[in-house]
Amino acid sequence: MIFCKILALLGLAAAALSAHADNWPSRPIRFVVAAPGGSSLDIIARTLGDKLKDRLGQPIVIDNVPGASGTIATGNVARAAPDGHTWLISYNGPLAYTQFLTRLPYDPQKDLVPIIQTSSQPNVLAVSADLPVKNVRELIAYARARPGKLNYASVGNGSSSHLTMELFKSMTGSYVVHIPYNGAPPAALSLVSGETQMLFSVPSVVMPQVKSGKVKALAVSSASRFPLLSDLPTVAESGLPDFESITWNGVLVPKGTPVEITQRLNREMDSILKMADVRQRLNNAGLEPIGGTAEAFQSLIAAEAAKWEPIVRKTGAKLD
Structure with a gap:
């Protein structure tokens, strides 16, 4: 008897939800x-x-x-x-x-x-204009040879910008010092000034600086090339297979x-x-x-x- 009542109540609830959906949005x-x-x-x-x-x-x-x-x-x-x-x-x-x-x-x-x-x-991997590297392979070798001597910027602690670089460090066995900034504009400016040497950030943040020649874009972090930046290789095809962060x-x-x-x-x-x-x-x-x-x-x-x-x-x- 109790079981039947429960089933009845469930049926009424389902009917009410269905009626609500039929009248949605009200x-x-x-x-x-x-x-x-x-x-x-x-x-x-x-x-x-x-x-x-x-x-x-x-x-x-x-x-x-x-x-x-x-x-x-x-x-x-x-x-x-x-x-x-x-x-x-x-x-x-x-x-x-x-x-x-x-x-x-x-x-x-x-x-x-x-x-x-x-x-x-994707995030774009950008480096300061005066860093003597032209691609991801050269960056990895340069960073590995200088443990703790390079800084990377992020748009904030715990951001995608931060975690993407930590994934990069983990996969390359390099040690680069993290400097978090309060948002994208100051992080990008730190790269322009040379205060930091590396940054992962979304295209809208770094590409204007790349076009002005103030920083260099090396790669994108997606598994395949980004259609809107098709000239940029991926990190994965540039010497770090299986790297992906979007x-x-x-x-x-x-x-x-x-x-x-x-x-x-x-x-x-x-x-x-x-x-x-x-x-x-x-x-x-x-x-x-x-x-x-x-x-x-x-x-x-x-x-x-x-x-x-x-x-x-x-x-x-x-x-x-």
Whole structure:
């Protein structure tokens, strides 16, 4: 008897969720961005929002919530009502490896449901203009011959910029001193001034300095050449096989959001990311649109967490 009542209650709950999904969305959508206005994440969110508002019949309200390396926004959405009216766009740090750098108020793989990977980009390995190396092989040899004599900049402790160089050091057996900066502009300027000699950072940060001749770009950190910088070789093809480190981002919703809603969001966003004008807008921001299934994005998050945990443990990096 009790078992029958439980089944009945479960059936009523399922029916309620289905009815809710049928009426969704019933009010404006809050699209939380784990970065400030004008950032690459902001550009992606606004691009998707512009297209989705007509498809869904409701306004998409962009809510920029920067701070704490993206964990404030990510945690806020993890605790939001799972009714399909709160979305998140976040990136690899808060979703994959920041959990190993500090204690988080959410579990990225349990408290959020992945919808779609929106884009990715590699880090560019750049060196100061006066460093006497022309490629990755020469850089590795130069660094190995001078343990502790070279400095590398990062855009912050525990950032992708930091961890990518630590992966490079680990795989090359070199010792280069880490100097973290508060953001990308001062890190790039330290390379220009010669205060540091090496930096991994996203293309939008270093390529303007490369074009001006103030720094040299040696390679990209992706497994294959980046279509937007096809003249640059990869680190892997330049003497360090299997090296790969990318920055990526995607859309997620709170755990418990009805599957009918998550599936529709994936279909709509995947379709939008294939549109020519959307691809051009993201390319102009230095981003390569990805798309695909929710399952593929979920697998990426899990794989990246497994990859970076031992690197973080080895470096002893912590968020301030």
